[in-house]
Amino acid sequence: MEKINQDKGLGSDMWWKRLLRIVIVLGGFWMVFNLFFSTIYPIATYVREDVKEKVAQNGGKYLSIKEIPIEFQLAVISTEDRRFYSHPGFDLRGIGRALYVNLEQGPSQGGSTITQQLIRNTILRQERSVERKAKELALAFALETQMSKREILELYLNAIYFGDGAYGAEQAAQTYFGKPLAELSYPEWTLLAGLPNAPSAYNPYVAYDLAKKRQREVLMNLVETKRLTEKEALDYLEAPLHFAKSGG
The missing domain is CATH 1.10.3810.10 (Biosynthetic peptidoglycan transglycosylase-like)
Structure with missing residues (x-):
């Protein structure tokens, strides 16, 4: 019984670790995404510049x-x-x-x-x-x-x-x-x-x-x-x- 409970606890820990990895990966992707489209x-x-240039040209x-x-x-x-x-x-x-x-x-x-x-x-x-x-x-x-x-x-x-x-x-x-x-x-x-x-x-x-x-x-x-x-x-x-x- 004790071994079964340990296995359940281990499974629960693995689930949270996977979730944490997913959150970290998605958070990293979002940071890179925003950095790219705000600076690079x-x-x-x-x-903005394109629209204002077109308004002026026309x-x-x-x-x-x-x-x-x-x-x-x-x-x-x-x-x-x-x-x-x-x-x-x-x-x-x-x-x-x-x-x-x-x-x-x-x-x-x-x-x-x-x-x-x-x-x-x-x-x-x-x-x-x-x-x-x-x-x-x-x-x-x-x-x-x-x-x-x-x-x-x-x-x-x-x-x-x-x-x-x-x-x-x-x-x-x-x-x-x-x-x-x-x-x-x-x-x-x-x-x-x-x-x-x-x-x-x-x-x-x-x-x-x-x-x-x-x-x-x-x-x-x-x-x-x-x-x-x-x-x-x-x-x-x-x-x-x-x-x-x-x-x-």
């Missing part, structure tokens, strides 16, 4: 997150990346849903998060390949460890392409409506929020009906996330839009 390859610095105006209306932020998040504030840079549910839809209907969804899109539009090229997608996922996770969600969203909204030569939300507001982003109406914000998914296809100057269809999707997304009632969404959809130039 400072990903946050590279992304003659736009960089907006801080405090200068970007919350209504517009929520419209973009509800449409582009509903779980933005809870995922670690990639969304496994979104990837799974996109794979299912693509298998059923053909290529139509990418499953990319806002963080992945930011990586793709700054330090990675746009080509489609398995290797590039793997890098995108890894770098998106790395960026999330080095930067707050608010800054990621800020950089994304200053970098993303809205069509018709407009990069960033402020330049898009001026391009389509001839006024600053902060002065737009809810209908105008929701039309802009739908453009980054396919900026050329949804450009209201060349495809007004498609742009309105996309705006409806944005508004219904806001209804689904309980930011609007269905009546409010339909009222906004029917509201007139006054564009900066003819074509819409």
Whole structure:
């Protein structure tokens, strides 16, 4: 009996030792990971510099997150990346849903998060390949460890392409409506929020009906996330839009 108890104690000790080794290995990996992406390859610095350089090159105006209306932020998040504030840079549910839809209907969804899109539009090229997608996922996770969600969203909204030569939300507001982003109406914000998914296809100057269809999707997304009632969404959809130039 005494030998059995000793064997049980030995087994228990081995279990804790294994667990301790795993914790030490994971802790070491995490330290090396953070050290690499904060000093050797400072990903946050590279992304910040790239976005601000692009804004300057395109003659736009960089907006801080405090200068970007919350209504517009929520419209973009509800449409582009509903779980933005809870995922670690990639969304496994979104990837799974996109794979299912693509298998059923053909290529139509990418499953990319806002963080992945930011990586793709700054330090990675746009080509489609398995290797590039793997890098995108890894770098998106790395960026999330080095930067707050608010800054990621800020950089994304200053970098993303809205069509018709407009990069960033402020330049898009001026391009389509001839006024600053902060002065737009809810209908105008929701039309802009739908453009980054396919900026050329949804450009209201060349495809007004498609742009309105996309705006409806944005508004219904806001209804689904309980930011609007269905009546409010339909009222906004029917509201007139006054564009900066003819074509819409």
